[in-house]
Amino acid sequence: MTSRIRRQIVLAAVGVCAVRVGAAEGTTGELDAAIQAHTGGAPLHEGKVRIEMDLLVENGNAVPMSVSVASPMSAADHVRSIAVFNQRNPQREVANFTLGPRSGRASVATRIRLATSQKLVAIAQLSDGSFWSHSVEVIVTLAGCVET
């Protein structure tokens, strides 16, 4: 493949991505709405929950991410769920994990897709019904939607 053709293919792919990202631009409101729908409008506290991942991502197709919550995970005090939301993928939800006292430790890990640089928010619901959040800003150099 000549370099010119290759460049054209890459540019075409970037173009497709740009259109899709453009459609999902300015979605902080959507992100807040998705979080509100999840919490039922309950107040969000900062802390306890923590997203751990690389903040500079080379390839958005499979980005390792782990979320943990500081909790004793006892019958009386445990994490009920951990939900993850994104700002600029086509859909705000990423995953929703349900845990319980039998989990032993409030920690989950998976691999996610990131269409572009954006904010990720994790929301943990504790057994007392309270919601805790943590957010990170992730920079993506190769978007998750270029892959064919």
Added chain:
Amino acid sequence: MAQTLINLKRSAKRGELLEITTLIAHPMETGFRADAEGKVLPRDIIRRFRCSYNGETVFSAELFPAVAANPYLVFTTVATDSGSLVFLWEGDHGFAQAETVAISVTPGVTSD
């Protein structure tokens, strides 16, 4: 049948924390991508995952298109009794797959 990988200790002491790693071969087609002709590829994802330990659900997950292809999940559970762990993946177009792993639990050094 999709290929799966499940990693956990097959024998443990009661009360021991088990870290479970699961992976299933699945494209997780988002429903947002177009093919070469510009036709949108229909969504085909795994929507739910559940792990039950001797019949009781100990972990579950709801997955969305933002989960990467070949969904990989790491979670934990506490070893309680000998028996089996059943892993169930369910998704679009009636996709369902279950895997069972036997575990043997010995009375532990921990008091509980």
